[in-house]
Amino acid sequence: MDIKFDPNNVVIKLCMSGMRLEDSGDNENAITMFHKAWHEATDDYERFIAAYHLARQQKIITVKLKWMVTSLQCALNINDDNVKSAYSTLYLNIAKCYEELCDSDNAKINYELSNSYNGAPSDEGPFYHGTKADSQVGDLLTAGGNSNYKPGLKMNHIYFTANVNSAGLAAALAKGEGRERVYIVEPTGVFENDPNVTDKKFPGNLTRSYRSQEPLRIIGEETEWTKLTTTERRKWRDNLAKNKGEIIN
Known part of the structure; x- marks a missing residue:
């Protein structure tokens, strides 16, 4: 599979709109926009992006963790070079959630997984x-x-x-x-x-x-x-x- 990032993709445009609302301090409408992106997502690539932005908005750590794990699972399902660079970030966010929940074992596992993907890019082009x-x-x-x-x-x-x-x-x-x-x-x-x-x-x-x-x-x-x-x-x-x-x- 070879998925290209497309700024005209409907879900990506919804997430960009959500981020603009977020930047203006309108978090309530931002999260509404990210939920809309999630509901309009039609494949794992779109779900991975929408779930990540939903995770960032959560104040309850267990809910944040659930969405971040969902984003990671969708990214892993894709198994594509265009997405692999996100693995380190997703595992790092999951590790921080576990740390806040005082689950040091799962935090350690996910910090190690984050580090394992945090090297020089392996992209071969073109x-x-x-x-x-x-x-x-x-x-x-x-x-x-x-x-x-x-x-x-x-x-x-x-x-x-x-x-x-x-x-x-x-x-x-x-x-x-x-x-x-x-x-x-x-x-x-x-x-x-x-x-x-x-x-x-x-x-x-x-x-x-x-x-x-x-x-x-x-x-x-x-x-x-x-x-x-x-x-x-x-x-x-x-x-x-x-x-x-x-x-x-």
Whole structure:
């Protein structure tokens, strides 16, 4: 199975709406939105995401634990590379619940399971990098470019993803007048989960976004991905302009 994170998925959109309500302090309507996401979920991937957000909202630890275990079970049922990065986060949250319930044995087991999944990414790609730069197969893409998201910020890493539509989004938002390009790339050195998205809105690194201080080698070019409409592009740019969050460089 190969599930791609899709921001247009109905359940993911409901969870994003819930998180916006949460950020505005409206927890009551946020939890209503997460329950709606749970009831509209049609498969284990959607249930895993909805259950996680329901778990976060619970004040009663036993109920929080129940939802977090439900989320984990759905994630394990999927057994997919797009979801494995969430295992460590889910086991960690379960361990903390057991700790609060003074169940040290189950807390210890789940802390150990969390640590066992908390290593370097094992993703084998294929990987993509979105840009407006005109490059050739064999060229190396290196760190040190200007950020697309924060003026004047030079990036210490080069970013890439295993989700071609995420790379297409990066190409659409990239600076420059050239046409949008999505290159197929291979890392030449070690890489890590992008800390700007990992465990931020969703558990783990569901968008399979990575970064490296070592160059990426271009091995091809992808021409098929879901292009943004003019309205979607404007909306993304407006959201980026409003975003005051710090970039972990």
